[in-house]
Amino acid sequence: MSATIDINNVTKAYGSLTVLDEISLGIEAGEFIVFLGPSGCGKSTLLRMIAGLESVDKGTISIGGDRIDTLPPGKRGVAMVFQTYALYPHMTVAQNMAFGLENIKIDKAEIRKRVEAAAETLEMSHLLDRKPAKLSGGQRQRVAIGRAIVKEPKAFLFDEPLSNLDAALRSRTRLELAQLHQRLGSTMIFVTHDQVEAMTLAHRIVVMHDRKIEQIGTPMEIYQRPATRFVAEFVGSPAMSMLPIKALEAKAGKTGLDVAGAGMIETTIKLPADFKLDGAAIGLRSEDTFVVNPGEDGLGLTVSVVERLGERTLLYGKLDNGLDLIVEDSGRSTVRAGDRVLVGFDEKALHVFDGNDKAYHWQEEA
Amino acid sequence: MAGKRKDTYSPEWLTANRWFFWIAAFLACVMAAPVLWVTALSFKDNALLMRGTEAVFSAPYTLKNYFDLLHSSLVFRWVLNSMVVAIGQTAGVLILASLAGYAFARLEFPFRKTIFVIVLFGLAVPEQAVIIARHQMFSWLQLHNTYWGLMLPGMSSAFGVFLMTQFFRAIPREIDEAALLDNTPRFRIFWKVLMPLTMPAQATLGIFTFLLAWNDYWWPLISATKKDMYTLTIGIASSQRNFAQSEGLGFLAAQAVFAALPAVIVYIFFQRHIVTAVSGGAVK
Amino acid sequence: MAESYRRSSWSNALFILPYMSVFITLLVFPLFWGMWLSLNKTDLFGGAKFIGIKNYIRVFNDPVFAQAVWNTVVFVLVSVPTLVALGLFLALALNKTTKGSSFLRGLFFSSSVLSVTIVTLIWRFVFVPGDGLLYLIFTKMGWETINFLSTEGWSLFAVGVATVWWCLGLPMMLFLASLQQIPGDLYEAAALDNASRWRILTRITLPSIKSTILLVTVVQIVFQFQLFGQAQLMTNGGPSGTSRPIVMYIYETGFIRWDVGMGAAASEVLFLIILVAAMVQYWVTSNKEEA
Numbered sequence: 001m002s003a004t005i006d007i008n009n010v011t012k013a014y015g016s017l018t019v020l021d022e023i024s025l026g027i028e029a030g031e032f033i034v035f036l037g038p039s040g041c042g043k044s045t046l047l048r049m050i051a052g053l054e055s056v057d058k059g060t061i062s063i064g065g066d067r068i069d070t071l072p073p074g075k076r077g078v079a080m081v082f083q084t085y086a087l088y089p090h091m092t093v094a095q096n097m098a099f100g101l102e103n104i105k106i107d108k109a110e111i112r113k114r115v116e117a118a119a120e121t122l123e124m125s126h127l128l129d130r131k132p133a134k135l136s137g138g139q140r141q142r143v144a145i146g147r148a149i150v151k152e153p154k155a156f157l158f159d160e161p162l163s164n165l166d167a168a169l170r171s172r173t174r175l176e177l178a179q180l181h182q183r184l185g186s187t188m189i190f191v192t193h194d195q196v197e198a199m200t201l202a203h204r205i206v207v208m209h210d211r212k213i214e215q216i217g218t219p220m221e222i223y224q225r226p227a228t229r230f231v232a233e234f235v236g237s238p239a240m241s242m243l244p245i246k247a248l249e250a251k252a253g254k255t256g257l258d259v260a261g262a263g264m265i266e267t268t269i270k271l272p273a274d275f276k277l278d279g280a281a282i283g284l285r286s287e288d289t290f291v292v293n294p295g296e297d298g299l300g301l302t303v304s305v306v307e308r309l310g311e312r313t314l315l316y317g318k319l320d321n322g323l324d325l326i327v328e329d330s331g332r333s334t335v336r337a338g339d340r341v342l343v344g345f346d347e348k349a350l351h352v353f354d355g356n357d358k359a360y361h362w363q364e365e366a
Numbered sequence: 367m368a369g370k371r372k373d374t375y376s377p378e379w380l381t382a383n384r385w386f387f388w389i390a391a392f393l394a395c396v397m398a399a400p401v402l403w404v405t406a407l408s409f410k411d412n413a414l415l416m417r418g419t420e421a422v423f424s425a426p427y428t429l430k431n432y433f434d435l436l437h438s439s440l441v442f443r444w445v446l447n448s449m450v451v452a453i454g455q456t457a458g459v460l461i462l463a464s465l466a467g468y469a470f471a472r473l474e475f476p477f478r479k480t481i482f483v484i485v486l487f488g489l490a491v492p493e494q495a496v497i498i499a500r501h502q503m504f505s506w507l508q509l510h511n512t513y514w515g516l517m518l519p520g521m522s523s524a525f526g527v528f529l530m531t532q533f534f535r536a537i538p539r540e541i542d543e544a545a546l547l548d549n550t551p552r553f554r555i556f557w558k559v560l561m562p563l564t565m566p567a568q569a570t571l572g573i574f575t576f577l578l579a580w581n582d583y584w585w586p587l588i589s590a591t592k593k594d595m596y597t598l599t600i601g602i603a604s605s606q607r608n609f610a611q612s613e614g615l616g617f618l619a620a621q622a623v624f625a626a627l628p629a630v631i632v633y634i635f636f637q638r639h640i641v642t643a644v645s646g647g648a649v650k
Numbered sequence: 651m652a653e654s655y656r657r658s659s660w661s662n663a664l665f666i667l668p669y670m671s672v673f674i675t676l677l678v679f680p681l682f683w684g685m686w687l688s689l690n691k692t693d694l695f696g697g698a699k700f701i702g703i704k705n706y707i708r709v710f711n712d713p714v715f716a717q718a719v720w721n722t723v724v725f726v727l728v729s730v731p732t733l734v735a736l737g738l739f740l741a742l743a744l745n746k747t748t749k750g751s752s753f754l755r756g757l758f759f760s761s762s763v764l765s766v767t768i769v770t771l772i773w774r775f776v777f778v779p780g781d782g783l784l785y786l787i788f789t790k791m792g793w794e795t796i797n798f799l800s801t802e803g804w805s806l807f808a809v810g811v812a813t814v815w816w817c818l819g820l821p822m823m824l825f826l827a828s829l830q831q832i833p834g835d836l837y838e839a840a841a842l843d844n845a846s847r848w849r850i851l852t853r854i855t856l857p858s859i860k861s862t863i864l865l866v867t868v869v870q871i872v873f874q875f876q877l878f879g880q881a882q883l884m885t886n887g888g889p890s891g892t893s894r895p896i897v898m899y900i901y902e903t904g905f906i907r908w909d910v911g912m913g914a915a916a917s918e919v920l921f922l923i924i925l926v927a928a929m930v931q932y933w934v935t936s937n938k939e940e941a
Contacts, residue, residue: 053543072655074549086540092561099558100548147544384662387750388745391741394754397761400772402785406773436847450733462669468693469665474658488677492876492924494917497906499680499687517902527669546655556665572776581765583879584897588905605768606774606883615781622771629763637756640763641823 002029002187003077004048005156012045019045021211022059027155027189032181034193036080036198037208038234044159046208047191051080051157063154074103079148080157083164085140087132087147093119094128097147111150118149120181138169145180155187162197174200177186200222204229207231228287229357232283238314240351241325245280257282257352260298261319262279269352269360274356283359286328288349289339298342301325306337315341376560404619412614419615431620442625443594444601448628451516451586451597452579458521467530469555469638472542482531488524493584498548501588511595516586518581526571533567534560566642572637577632598625688914692696698911715916717891721806725877725895726927729810730870733779734863736814737821742855744822755826759819761775766816768877773812774799774884792865804883805893812880817873821866828862829855864935868928875924896920 005027011061020042027033029294035043037168048054050061063071068076088096102109119125119171122142132140133170140160143345148156158177162170165347178201192198198205199219207214207222207230215227226232245353247258248271257265259282313333327343335341352360388616407415409427435441469475470482500519537560545555586600598605603627605618633640688705690698709715720803740758744751775785779797788795798808832855840850851876856863881887886896889903900920904913 009529049549051543053546073543073546078547080544080547082540084540086539086544088541088544099545099550101547112449146592147548152549195398289414367714390740390743390752390754393736394757395816397758398813400776400783404662404772404775415781417814420786436935462672466669469662472655473662473665473788474656475663475666476657476658481670482680486746487675488673488765491681492872492921494876494900495684496677496680496920498900498910498917499756499907500676502683502687502910503680505849519676522672524677526672536881552655552662561852568834581763581768584901588901599767602771603883606767606771615775615778617769619775622768624777625771626764626768629765629768629778633763637759643760644693 002185004029005187005189006060006062006065007050007100008060008062009238010046010049010056010061011041012049012057014052018211020049021300023213024059024239025206025213025216027187029187030168032178032188032190032201032203034198034202034205035189035208036195036205036235037214038193040333041206041208042211043191043206047080047157047159047189050155050189051078052076052078060130060188065210072188073340074100077154079151079153079155080155080159080294081141081144081148081161081162085144085164087140087143089132092129093124093135093143093146096143097150100147100151103342114150115146118146121149121180134357137165141165141173141208149184153186155189158188158190161190162192162194177201195237196366199235207234208235214311225361226351226359228359229281229283229353232351233354236285238326238339240283240285240287240352241281242281243325245277245282246274246354248277248280255281257330261321261323261325263348265347267347267350267352269350269362271354271360272303279355279357283351284325284345285349286326287312287341289325289327289345291315291333292344293325294343296342298344299325301327301343303335303337305334306335308333311356317341333352388503404622407615408619408623410616412534412616415615419505428571431614431616433621434617435624440593440596440601441598444596445628446599447513447516447590447595448580448598450513452576454513455518456572456575456580459523459526460515460572462521463526463530463571464561464564464568465556466527467532467534468560470522470527470558471534473552485524485527489528497584498590500585504589508590510591515577516588516595516597519581519585520575523575526575529567529571530564533564537563567628569636570639573632573636576639577629580629598628601625663795684914687911687916688918690911692910704731705911706919708912709915709919714891714894715896715899718894718896721891721893722875722895723752725806725810726871729813732810733815733821733870733874734818734867737865738825740818740822741825741829742851744825750768754757755822758822758865761816762819764816768885769812769816770880772885773808773815777808778886780792799885800889802889805889806881809877809880809884809893813874813877814886816880817870824862824866825859832858847888864932868931868934871919871927871931872924874928875920896923907909 005025007023007025007027010020010023011018025048026243035046037043037180039110045054049069052068052071055305056069059069060067063077088099090101097115097118098111100113100291115128116125119128122145123141124142126134126145127143128360132143135143145162161177162173167174173355174197177190181201190197190201199222202219204216204218204221206216208232208356215222215226216233222231222235223267226235229242233242243262245257246260249256249258251266254266254268255271257267259265301315301317301318302320304316305316307316308316309331311331311333313329315327315329315333315335317325317327325343327341329335348362350362354360383588405420406417406422408431409429410422411426411428411430414421466485502509504515509518541559541563545559550559580597581599582597583599586597587603590596590600593604597639602621605621606650687698689702690702691701691705692698702704708792719938740755744758766868777798779785779795784798785795796804836854836858837850840854842896845853877895877898880899880900881893881895882901886892887898895918896916900913900916903909
């Protein structure tokens, strides 16, 4: 029982401070969509507006075609899992889950059935009579999810649910959430600032920044073809290296870019005639770079820090003109801090950003 | 101990000098002396004491005074009155203050902030400023010498509202939000979700109010003028009036001990709560 | 928080209605009616005649009132510093985790849960001439016995002793709470700085709890200005009114002589005195801090 969610031109302001600016977004039924962004970008506010915990100043929100932004939270058919779980401390797990159903006068037998089913799905049937104080963090989170499941909502809302878990538990819970989504097939909206969570769980990611949506796309789209400079720098670890473009030269079928530190690069990426040069740069992910053998063509990089990650080695260094670059080498690299190596990169993997931070990518010859 | 050195310097070290402790212990003896004196007197026969109170230092001791007390008609009536008034006033304060505290902490209504400030000002008003007017009012309403008459004034105290508002404010908002998403109506959020979480504050406020009501002097003095409506506090005061020519020092002493018992029992059982109420929970 | 929940509505105000009804009828209304009463002369049959500030003039011209004010002021000036100093001393001495300290703290606070009538009864047993504990002690020590309760000058003192015995617990508790809030590393740093105990006490401990000392002082001033039960029951204000406090004057005027207007006027005067005293104390101490 999941539904589509339509957010139309939604704006929210606190007095003169605009927190969300004309946000529009369509979420498909059964989709797992992630709102990703740094703190303060408005992602939690947007989620809470869908839940009904914040008011909508302009625009509308609809679920399954029915407008909900004028309804109280309990009547919207959504369920929310809070970052701090917000379990009722004085009630047992079973009572926590039953509470919402009691309020809408569902009969006792049906309540018990749903509670037991949810408990079984989440493997916590043995915890039903315990109070939250006697549960671990991971167990509490499952109760919060259970409380949402029994409501059989049209959509699940998750507000940074993994932030309070330690690292090991986090990856395990991520997996369980993915399995839960497969099993239930419901629409799920997940808010986080952690790109790994976003990349691994989402069907589509909504990257938000500074009160606006930067890009909506599948994880691969976001990663490989970021629409703006912000998305490119936010997603991916380590962050994309940026090298400023000094000059542009249109040639037959190609464009020549004079890039600081890298010299002249020819690329088939189509750039428009009104490409803003001031502030433009190219972006390089470290996995698209490599160390060339001495004697071959390459850019000089003086390595200052070497990170050996096992399956790969990251070389942090400065090009000859002083610009920073991160280069990836094989896991068996013998490069040491202080070495000067020659590096190259895959020209097809370049990302070009104009002065307005808009991105241009290499187009597949269809 | 002179030889024992503390490796960490702490507030305890500050007054670790034995003098401090022994002076405190001496003061404690001074503190306890009057109570021990009166308790001892209560176990002596009145006639013996009439001849001189040094008799208290030697046998024979007796429980006669307590027997007389138990047979005295009015003392139990006074205890009953105190019970009714104290429990009634406490229940009233807890209910009124909880409802108001929830509203001030969580709900919005016109003039909320202004009204709250006015209530806070109520904390500054001393009893004398209102007692004469209250007395006139209750005379006119014929509420003197009634249980309601004794209970009601105490329920106007702003302290309870202040305490409960702070406590409700301290509960994380997400709990309310979760309840909202659970379709819970306002009153149910108050009654089933938030109230149970305020139990520590209820206990503290309850015990504090109970003692205050039990020990109240001036108001019952002027409102309960009939002997059978006296609270225990006033009853003891009335017996004191004839101190010199009383039914005997021993009997009077027994009255004092007896009257002190409820408060002492409450204190022994609820010491922690009382201390929390007055020190804001910071004393360990 | 959800808009529907937070949206300002009169129905939300229903929650404060019960309390506010009591608050307005039993606190606000009597407060203002009391002021009105002080401007009227009421006779025994309930009739009232507006006489403006005549009641206040009568109060100020009454030598008994003047004496009561004097008594109360002296009482406050002696009892409050005693309570603050003793409370502080005990808090410092008993700020330990030993069982003995814990027991003593409980002992010192226990007197505060008793009612004024029990406290005065106990102390009358101590002060009774010819039979009291003090009489016995004095004769044993060979000192000349003093009839505390009926000697001018000593009667107020006796009331003060009983009051300090009764009220000591609260200041001690408040100071204890405050002392326990001082971060432990302050002491360790001072120790490394080679500070002596006295220096630590005066330069670190006391300044850290300054605001509590102020709070306790103000609270005690307000409380002790309202002295009533102890004086009425132990000495009945005597002898010759030398231990009559202001509140007892109010009580006698308003509820014994039934001169309601004058009693109300006296109570307004007391209210004013208390407000002024508390504010002055607060202002003086804050200024001293800045100096």
